[in-house]
Amino acid sequence: MSAALADGILREIERFPMVRTMIDATRLSFLLVGAVLAAGVPLAAGQPKPQVNENHFRDELAPLLKTHCAKCHGTEKAAGDARLDDLTADVGKDLDRWLAVRDQLRDGLMPPPKEPRVEDVKLRAAVAWITAMAGTRAAKLPNQGNLIPHELLFGKPAKAGEAPAGRVWRLSPEAYMGFARDLGRGKINGLVQPFTLIPERGIRDFAGLYTIDEPSTEILLRNAEAIVEVQTGHEVKDGKVNGKNDSVRDFVSLMDPAVEPTRKQLESVVQTQFRMAIGRPATDDEVTRLLGLYAKCEKAGDRPAAVKTMLQAVLLRTDALFRSELGRGKADGNGRRMLAPEELAQAVSLALGDRRESALLNAAAKGELTTREQVAAHVRRILDDPKADKSRILGFFRDYFEYGKTTNVFKEKPKEFVHSPQQYVADTDRLVLHILATDKDVLRELLTTPNSFVNYSLVKNKQKGGIEEPKPAVVLNPINNKGQKGPEHVYGVEAWPNPQPAPLPKDTRLGILMQPSWLVAWSTNFENDSVRRGRWVRERLLGGTVPDLPIGVVAQVPDDPHRTFRDRLTVTRDAKCWKCHQRMDELGLPFENFDHYGRFRTTETVLDPDATAKNIDKKGKLLGPVTREGELKTTGRVADSGDPKLDGEVRDPRELVLKLAASERVRQVFIRHAFRYYLGRNENLSDARTLQDADRVYVESGGSFKALVVSLLTSDSFLYRSALVSAPKPATGEPK
Ligand code: HEC
Numbered sequence: 001m002s003a004a005l006a007d008g009i010l011r012e013i014e015r016f017p018m019v020r021t022m023i024d025a026t027r028l029s030f031l032l033v034g035a036v037l038a039a040g041v042p043l044a045a046g047q048p049k050p051q052v053n054e055n056h057f058r059d060e061l062a063p064l065l066k067t068h069c070a071k072c073h074g075t076e077k078a079a080g081d082a083r084l085d086d087l088t089a090d091v092g093k094d095l096d097r098w099l100a101v102r103d104q105l106r107d108g109l110m111p112p113p114k115e116p117r118v119e120d121v122k123l124r125a126a127v128a129w130i131t132a133m134a135g136t137r138a139a140k141l142p143n144q145g146n147l148i149p150h151e152l153l154f155g156k157p158a159k160a161g162e163a164p165a166g167r168v169w170r171l172s173p174e175a176y177m178g179f180a181r182d183l184g185r186g187k188i189n190g191l192v193q194p195f196t197l198i199p200e201r202g203i204r205d206f207a208g209l210y211t212i213d214e215p216s217t218e219i220l221l222r223n224a225e226a227i228v229e230v231q232t233g234h235e236v237k238d239g240k241v242n243g244k245n246d247s248v249r250d251f252v253s254l255m256d257p258a259v260e261p262t263r264k265q266l267e268s269v270v271q272t273q274f275r276m277a278i279g280r281p282a283t284d285d286e287v288t289r290l291l292g293l294y295a296k297c298e299k300a301g302d303r304p305a306a307v308k309t310m311l312q313a314v315l316l317r318t319d320a321l322f323r324s325e326l327g328r329g330k331a332d333g334n335g336r337r338m339l340a341p342e343e344l345a346q347a348v349s350l351a352l353g354d355r356r357e358s359a360l361l362n363a364a365a366k367g368e369l370t371t372r373e374q375v376a377a378h379v380r381r382i383l384d385d386p387k388a389d390k391s392r393i394l395g396f397f398r399d400y401f402e403y404g405k406t407t408n409v410f411k412e413k414p415k416e417f418v419h420s421p422q423q424y425v426a427d428t429d430r431l432v433l434h435i436l437a438t439d440k441d442v443l444r445e446l447l448t449t450p451n452s453f454v455n456y457s458l459v460k461n462k463q464k465g466g467i468e469e470p471k472p473a474v475v476l477n478p479i480n481n482k483g484q485k486g487p488e489h490v491y492g493v494e495a496w497p498n499p500q501p502a503p504l505p506k507d508t509r510l511g512i513l514m515q516p517s518w519l520v521a522w523s524t525n526f527e528n529d530s531v532r533r534g535r536w537v538r539e540r541l542l543g544g545t546v547p548d549l550p551i552g553v554v555a556q557v558p559d560d561p562h563r564t565f566r567d568r569l570t571v572t573r574d575a576k577c578w579k580c581h582q583r584m585d586e587l588g589l590p591f592e593n594f595d596h597y598g599r600f601r602t603t604e605t606v607l608d609p610d611a612t613a614k615n616i617d618k619k620g621k622l623l624g625p626v627t628r629e630g631e632l633k634t635t636g637r638v639a640d641s642g643d644p645k646l647d648g649e650v651r652d653p654r655e656l657v658l659k660l661a662a663s664e665r666v667r668q669v670f671i672r673h674a675f676r677y678y679l680g681r682n683e684n685l686s687d688a689r690t691l692q693d694a695d696r697v698y699v700e701s702g703g704s705f706k707a708l709v710v711s712l713l714t715s716d717s718f719l720y721r722s723a724l725v726s727a728p729k730p731a732t733g734e735p736k
């Protein structure tokens with residue numbers, strides 16, 4: 001595939017020797033996408049074929065729906081907003097609706113009591129079919145992973161599943177920047193981020209979601225120019241070409257227009273650029289093509305420009321911009337192939353950090369990385385190396401908890417204390433890293449630690465030889481009132497604690513969900529966002545689902561300043577709202593124990609209408625609103641969690657998280673999310689064994705996140721692909 005793309009780009013460039021101005025970005029993006037398609041690789045993560053009888057729908061289920069459901073769920077009448085007459089055997093297409101049907105049948109809720117019963121055998125067959133179909137057609141979008149029922153993945157010991165299809169995965173925005181930085185070494189002027197992720201909640205860098213479109217292609221071309229400009233940076237002094245600090249010496253030596261490069265020199269710069277950009281040497285064929293390109297461009301008379309064009313062409317190859325995970329390695333006799341060493345070097349590097357890691361590349365070059373043990377050894381080495389790039393480890397926790405969103409929530413600057421979203425995020429980052437450093441019982445610690453960093457920073461002490469010492473972070477205070485209380489006030493401590501992490505006041509906060517960062521991230525400008533907090537708990541800890549808010553529903557709590565938020569949220573108790581909101585609200589309401597700045601409270605400040613009316617001056621003019629402290633309830637309820645031990649009332653947010661943190665199901669749901677992050681896709685039924693192994697390893701290691709990562713990155717799901725789809729064909733033809 002990569003060869004095909006390089007071909008395509010080269011053909012384009014060859015046709016237009018004045019390359020960069022002449023390449024039409026549309027055509028190039030067509031080629032990028034075309035080359036991927038030509039390799040027969042589905043752009044979306046491959047799903048194994050379902051091994052379920054598709055005729056079951058035609059022969060059994062469609063007639064059942066017609067007999068028992070159609071009269072209330074058709075075009076004329078769609079009871080409960082559910083039309084069922086247009087469902088097809090393509091369960092994946094209507095996953096939400098199919099699962100609703102499944103749940104209604106399984107729980108005996110539909111058809112309604114007065115209607116004829118569905119025969120027991122048929123009912124059980126229907127439930128089994130829908131469940132199996134849903135499992136094999138895992139939804140592809142972020143936040144749809146939970147649509148695969150938990151019991152199907154963890155219910156009984158799993159055998160090795162079918163290997164997933166080969167895929168390519170566009171570099172993440174961060175990995176692209178890492179790539180550019182590695183090439184340019186120093187600062188690259190004018191570098192622009194060409195890639196974005198979809199605006200969704202949670203883990204979004206999924207392999208199946210991204211291609212390279214026309215606007216990105218234009219940026220990529222300009223970036224390639226900017227990078228090569230730095231690589232070949234030089235000054236001419238007294239007729240001599242001198243390289244600048246960050247330039248590549250080989251490249252600079254060809255920047256003298258008077259020098260005619262030898263073939264050997266050209267080959268050598270191509271090889272250097274290949275190693276830097278692709279992480280492997282170029283093949284003879286690749287070298288020949290690039291030299292051919294040089295020859296064409298050179299005819300225009302500008303040798304240095306021709307060299308630059310050739311160097312840019314390497315940076316635009318698909319194998320520079322996409323991670324290849326086709327499974328080009330050894331076949332193992334079970335109809336699957338391992339990722340090749342080069343594929344693994346990149347996959348492992350980019351699973352853990354944002355750059356290709358040199359020791360992995362060297363290992364691949366030596367033909368290592370062909371066994372699970374070798375991969376495991378490298379993963380462990382990187383995880384244990386304090387200097388290695390492991391930015392994606394913290395990245396997982398940021399995507400999972402989403403406390404980083406704090407900085408996007410605009411709030412009025414309070415007068416009495418400093419509200420510093422950036423600092424809350426920095427404190428929570430530090431807490432996560434602190435817990436990871438100990439690497440024991442990680443999830444439980446994250447959810448329940450009574451300790452916190454509080455407005456913390458490390459500052460180098462020059463007098464003491466540059467050792468780092470903890471200091472209160474200097475937080476920008478736009479109001480700058482004297483006597484204003486710093487961010488530590490939000491955590492509930494008056495004096496800045498040292499050492500940190502320090503325990504917070506007793507019986508106030510436990511863990512990440514009670515850090516100011518998380519609470520503010522899940523709040524709005526003026527209020528707590530109990531609904532989305534509850535949704536977070538439902539999805540990320542309980543592994544449940546909530547259908548999206550339907551368009552057209554007025555989703556607003558009444559703006560009655562004299563009522564508590566909990567009281568106003570009772571609008572959702574209406575049956576048409578509650579069918580969704582019962583899955584969220586009661587899980588989010590315990591966090592009413594904090595205000596929307598994240599401060600602990602035991603009462604809620606509301607308007608006092610009577611006192612306000614009486615608050616008048618001598619002439620009877622209103623002097624302004626008067627508030628009173630309303631009663632604050634912090635109770636909540638876990639229901640339909642899938643773990644009977646979890647269901648029931650909770651007194652407050654602390655009881656809620658302690659309960660959740662002790663649950664096996666919650667732990668397994670955490671493992672499912674780690675899987676999605678490191679594998680770049682939702683889990684399938686065929687990944688059950690990988691998930692169960694990861695869970696077992698996590699438990700046996702005493703809750704080590706490192707052990708969990710090693711398990712995932714050496715799992716069958718990570719290492720293997722079903723035997724190669726088809727040999728890569730060159731991209732053919734012209735864009736239409
Ligand atoms: C006599 C009419 C009637 C029949 C027959 C009937 N339903 Fe319903 N159904 C309703 C009504 C009314 C609602 C909305 C109230 C509710 O959710 O209980 C509903 C709701 C639903 C919902 C939406 C539930 C939700 O929470 O969103 C589904 C799914 C459903 N039915 C499936 C079925 C299936 C499957 C059958 C056949 C096996 C069936 N129904 C037969 C009347 C009917």
Ligand code: HEC
Pocket residue numbers: 524529531532535546547548549550553554555556557571572574576577578579580581
């Ligand atoms: C099909 C499911 C569903 C139904 C029905 C539904 N909601 Fe929601 N509602 C949601 C989801 C999901 C969210 C969270 C949205 C998000 O995460 O962005 C939400 C959010 C809300 C919020 C918080 C919105 C905000 O921006 O702060 C309110 C208030 C709300 N819903 C009220 C209602 C009311 C009132 C009804 C009934 C008239 C209703 N909802 C019906 C699913 C539903």
